[in-house]
Structures are given as C-alpha cells and as structure tokens.
Amino acid sequence: MTPSDYEFLRKFLKDRSGLDLSADKQYLVESRLIPLARKAGLPGLGELVAKLKNGTEPLAAEVVEAMTTNETFFFRDKVPFDHLKATVLPELLRARASRRALRIWCAASSTGQEPYSIAMCLKELGPTLAGWRVEIVATDLSHGVLDKSRAGLFSQFEVQRGLPIQLLVKHFTQVGELWQLNADIRSMVQFKQLNLLQDFSHLGGFDVIFCRNVLIYFDQNTKTNVFGRLAKRIEPDGFLMLGAAETVVGLTDAFKPYPDRRGLYVANTARTAHAGAASAMPLRIVAAR
C-alpha cells in the first residue's frame, strides 16, 4: 500500500466512523481490506482506494464495516453488570417508581451480547418489573452485526465466554450447533443502525447509557463531542457506563465518576446547565444510510 493510499484510508475512516488510526497501522488496514478488495474483484488496495474516491457507496460501507472491531461477549468484564444490578437498577427502581418506565441505550452494541446481557439482568428481576415499560435500544454502525444481533443466534464458543451456564440453560434454545436466545429476551431489545458521529437526538432520553469500548477508537476531539451529546440524551439522574480502559477525565466535565464504582458515571449536575453547545460531528462524507 502506498503512503498516499494509506493517508486517504485513514482520513476516509475517520470521517466516516471516527476510527482514529495511528500512522503505524498499515498492517491492520491491509489485513482487513485486502480480502475485501479481492471479494470485490479488485487486484489490490490501490484499486480499492480508486473506487472509494469515485464514491462507490456500497463498497464504502463495506470498508467501514470491515475496519470496525466487533470484539464482545456476554457480561463482558462482569463488573459493569454487577454495578447495573447492585447500584444502577436499585436506584432507578426507586427514582422511577411513579413513572414505572426505564430506557437503556447500548451505543455500539456489536453482535448483541451486551444488550442481551442487560435484558437477562432485567429478566432476572422477575416480578419487580411487572407493569414497567422497559426499553433497551441497541445501536451499531454496522448493518452486518445488527442482522446477527436480531437473529440472536450464537456459536458454542460465543455462549461460553462470560455467560453463566445457568443463564444458558434458562434463556437459550439449542438450534443444531448454535444457541438461540429465547424470543422473550430477544423481544426486549430494539436494534437500530446508528453512526455515533451523527446526530442521535431522535433516540430520545435515557436512564442508562452503555457506551463501552467504542470511544477508545476515537481521537480526543471526537470523544469530547460524543460525550457532550451523550450528556444531552441522559436523564439528570441517569447513569453512563464506560469501558474499563475509558474515562471522562480530561475530556468533559459533563459527567463525574460514581464513587467506588469503576466505569460508572453520573451527570455532573453543576455543569449540565451549561452543556448545550455540542452538535453532531461535521462529516466530510455523509453516509447514505
């Protein structure tokens, strides 16, 4: 790959998805995009770049999808789900006792394990949530992973990473060599395509936002921008859950850490009144989705 092709792809991916590739990631681009170029009948990355420059939309979307990292598993890192069960849900069940409604958003839900883990946590509450309206909205940039998520079908390998065996027996049905989440859990989650760089105000307000292991791929300005817009989508007493390697420190004062709960943040109410300026990232190339 020539340096100019790599620079084009870096800029293209950053504009499209926020992915901030450092100068030494040519190997990653080659390993993900050479198979895609071959599949498209192109001899190499030079030709792929030429096609992208001509604005071939389906191919552009495939390039973005090929470069996204979809590593996920059920109850990933465990601790966030302990926080959900021990801190977030008890506080919200008290605070929303009269409204009896909860809205939870998984931003960058990948192949669905995270929103379905949340759904299983809620299901385990049993009659406590009887009569409540609970919405779990799961979004991702990639149509491919959303299709897989909706089917709720997982390999034996996938159901063994993080999912307690009791929950496998309780909530899944064996379908040949795969395992399918039962319809009652699947129906708790709505999957939608969404690019976090674009406006997401149409999603409405949420009591809890899981935004884990996605901002790590963005540069500082993009992270700050996304945090600013997340702050406008979260209820004043709502919760933000970030990944183990992520923080708001130095990026935004719209959120502050929840004491002694690693990865869990709440709105910084002292600051929220002034947090109105963030808008969607200006996209040089607008995704035609």
Place this chain on the structure above:
Amino acid sequence: MRTCLVVDDSSVIRKVARRILEGLDFQIVEAEDGEKALEICKRELPEAILLDWNMPVMDGYEFLGNLRRMPGGDQPKVVFCTTENDVAHIARALHAGANEYIMKPFDKDIVTAKFQEVGLI
C-alpha cells in the same frame, strides 16, 4: 497456591488443561478416571475440579455425586468439561452439583471465563 484436579481419560486434554490452569496460577493434580479422582479427594480436597463426563471405570457424573456426598465435598468448585453439549446433560450436571460447564472444544478464554464465573479467579 490453589490446587485444581484435572480429571480426564485423555492425556492430551489433561496436558492442555494443565498448561492453561498453570497459567492461571493453579497447582495441578491429574486423574484419568472418576475412581482415581475420588481417591485423591479422600486424601485432600482440591479447590477446583475440571471434570470430564465420559471416562472408564467411573464417569464424571458418578464421581460428582460421590464427591458431593463426602464430608467437605460441597467445597470444591466443579467445572464439567465435556463433549456432551446438549441441554439435557448440562441440566443433569447442574442438578448433580456442578458449578459450571464447559463444552469441548475449549480454549484459554473459555476456561478463564468459567473459573472467573465461579469465583476461582
């Protein structure tokens, strides 16, 4: 250092499991069937047991029943590790007192996740 008893009639599986579990800071004891595993447990109970189902002499299911009836036999965390990959077998294992269940083939990530799940890591 905590001890994990690896019970499997396949020496290859025992070797793979040993390598993974030693990497998780367990001291490993091996047994090739349930009867030998039970003898080991009568001498000293391990903290963890990685247990195959189908073995000669005494299978994993029978071993687990005997273990749980022993004095202190409710203490070890037992993780089945077997090719019996259907709901009926999983449910039977849980009913007999298994703490977790690994469906073969497995890898280090799966063993680590399952041992974390039962509080061994």
